[in-house]
Amino acid sequence: MSTKDKIIQTAALLLRKQGYHATGLNQIIRESGTPKGSLYYYFPNGKEELAIAAAEYMSQRVIDQIEASFAYSDDPYVAVDHFMTNIIRGFLEQESERGIPIVLLAAESKPEHTKLHAACKQEMIRWQELVKEKLMNSGYDEIKADERASLLHSMVIGGLSMTTALKQTTPLEHVKCYLRHLFMREE
Template identity: 30%
Template sequence: MATDTRTRMIEATALLIRQRGYHGTSLNDILSASGAPRGSLYFHFPGGKDQLVIEVTRDSVATVTERLGADLAAEGDPAVAVRRIYESVARMLEENEFSLGCPIAPVVLDAPNDVPELAEICRAAFEQWIGLLRQAFMRAGVPERRAQALALLVESSLEGLMVIARAARDRAPLAVVADEVVALVEAAVRSGKAAERADAAV
């Protein structure tokens, strides 16, 4: 039962944070949504709300990182992988009826600088996600500087598109931008391979 209570608190907090952000989620909200007894919060999380939100955010980041890495590893062609990622995000939005987006964006927008560990988790998450994309592009022959720029473009467009799609309650913007970004990735890969062939011919 104790484990069930802890799990319910984690799940409820994850949902509330994505909906309301850090400051918009109170301890009463968490207890109400989880159905947990009031005294259970500090029993399971002696550090209180901060410890709970840190754990939830760390778990959310790990889930996204695993999924992103799997999508990139599943395809030898990074352009195909990128399209798959946009489609995955679009499905996620539809499945939650456009009520939830990126799990850490609400935390970042809530300026969690008063909780340094939480702010660092968010900073490191974006660095890791962008790094995974950059590495996939580089493996396909894209030079590092261009690979970094493309990785930033993909990640930033996804973050912005989640907001736009939620406002419009429509996944169409993701498909439109995916076409443009995939074309850029394909062109970068072709250019990188052509440069490699030219270097090898010298």
């Protein structure tokens, strides 16, 4: 693994666990085991630039999970149910999966961190567009696909936020239970 990747992965883990304000560059350097000069070489604009790279890294992991779930089944309900099962399993089994979702990272940073907000927004749009595309490929019209993708995204982000705050998976399990209602076809 490259030095840059070590820095990004360590930052992503710490930002998820502690949030933007509680994560310092010195801690990232120490926990990544990389030289201080490397952090400033790869991220000369500082913490916000590194946080953007970490958000993109975290987002790509989510996108990989979404795509794997969509490859699991052509049925959007089965695919999203599979995705939710994996999120819950990850939260229970892997400490690195616990923590704040990207939307809270953006919300916690200062308003003048416009680049971080824009990067987080872009990543969330990418997730929603993947789901919308899956739904359209499964026969939903564009408007219904967009509505359901938006609602699903809101449910998952809310479930993750509550799961993180409560330190239990019940909110995510509730989201998973109500997925079938989201994917019921209107006649």
